[in-house]
Amino acid sequence: MKGDPAQGVEVIVLGTGTSHGVPMIGCECPVCSSDDPHDHRTRCSIVVRCAGMSLLVDTTPELRLQCLAQRINHVDAVLFTHHHADHVMGLDDLRRFNHLRKGVLPIYGMAGTLDRLQAMFPYAFQTHVRTQSSKPDLTRHEIDGGAFRIGEARITPIPLMHGQMPVLGFRFGDFAYCTDCNEIPESSFALLEGVSVLILDALRRRPHPTHFSLDEAVEAARRIGATRTYFTHIAHDLGHSETNAVLDEGMRLAHDGLRFAV
Ligand SMILES: [Zn+2]
Ligand SMILES: [Zn+2]
Ligand SMILES: [Zn+2]
Numbered sequence: 001m002k003g004d005p006a007q008g009v010e011v012i013v014l015g016t017g018t019s020h021g022v023p024m025i026g027c028e029c030p031v032c033s034s035d036d037p038h039d040h041r042t043r044c045s046i047v048v049r050c051a052g053m054s055l056l057v058d059t060t061p062e063l064r065l066q067c068l069a070q071r072i073n074h075v076d077a078v079l080f081t082h083h084h085a086d087h088v089m090g091l092d093d094l095r096r097f098n099h100l101r102k103g104v105l106p107i108y109g110m111a112g113t114l115d116r117l118q119a120m121f122p123y124a125f126q127t128h129v130r131t132q133s134s135k136p137d138l139t140r141h142e143i144d145g146g147a148f149r150i151g152e153a154r155i156t157p158i159p160l161m162h163g164q165m166p167v168l169g170f171r172f173g174d175f176a177y178c179t180d181c182n183e184i185p186e187s188s189f190a191l192l193e194g195v196s197v198l199i200l201d202a203l204r205r206r207p208h209p210t211h212f213s214l215d216e217a218v219e220a221a222r223r224i225g226a227t228r229t230y231f232t233h234i235a236h237d238l239g240h241s242e243t244n245a246v247l248d249e250g251m252r253l254a255h256d257g258l259r260f261a262v
Helices: 063-069 092-101 111-120 187-191 214-224 240-246
Strands: 009-015 045-050 053-057 078-080 105-109 138-142 147-152 151-163 167-173 174-179 195-199 228-233 251-253 257-259
Touching: 009 063, 009 174, 009 195, 045 167, 053 151, 063 138, 063 187, 063 257, 092 105, 092 195, 111 138, 151 174, 151 187, 214 228, 240 251, 240 257
Parallel strands: 053 078, 078 105, 105 138, 174 195, 195 228, 228 251
Antiparallel strands: 009 045, 009 257, 045 053, 147 151, 151 167, 167 174
């Protein structure tokens, strides 16, 4: 499936770390102790701006700090890849965006993801309680099929496997974001055809049951063939500069604060 070439996309990478973040609490390894700011990784999230919409993907435990650091002052909708804690625990901070936009904030995800969010944060979905800024005010939008639109922004969900768990990546024009996965189904390779910039999970060198290792991610990235691939969900095993020095041309570790246009 081809993206819509007229749909220009701007991407702001908010976080690139694995579930523990880097540095990890209580670790003094060379990467956790590194002075290089590229080795400091908050949990994985991005903002995508396209067709006049500002779309946040996931709400990490550091959402507030990430939005302050990257000056994110407007969000039109939130997309969720899955319900793991490192991707959702900052949900309460969405109330600030309710206030800024003076209205409800639509959130998008698979039914199972939204059910888990609603169980974790029931108050955020109680529409009869209107208490201004004291709680997020969210409306559910289930993703249950192919491409959909938020305003004029066209989004293609990319089904991925995260161990035994189905999760979603998302394609916006010629950019795709695929965090938290260790398998891309054949039908999803087809959905990724023609992407020019890809962000893909690459946890560490050693294999892992629910995340691509660096070698596995490189292999998948070569097959997808984007002009540029950035790796994310990075553990403390991978130092930024040492790892980038040995990656293929056109492949790099992402870092918090990375911005690019597609
Ligand atoms: Zn994760
Ligand atoms: Zn460490
Ligand atoms: Zn996960």
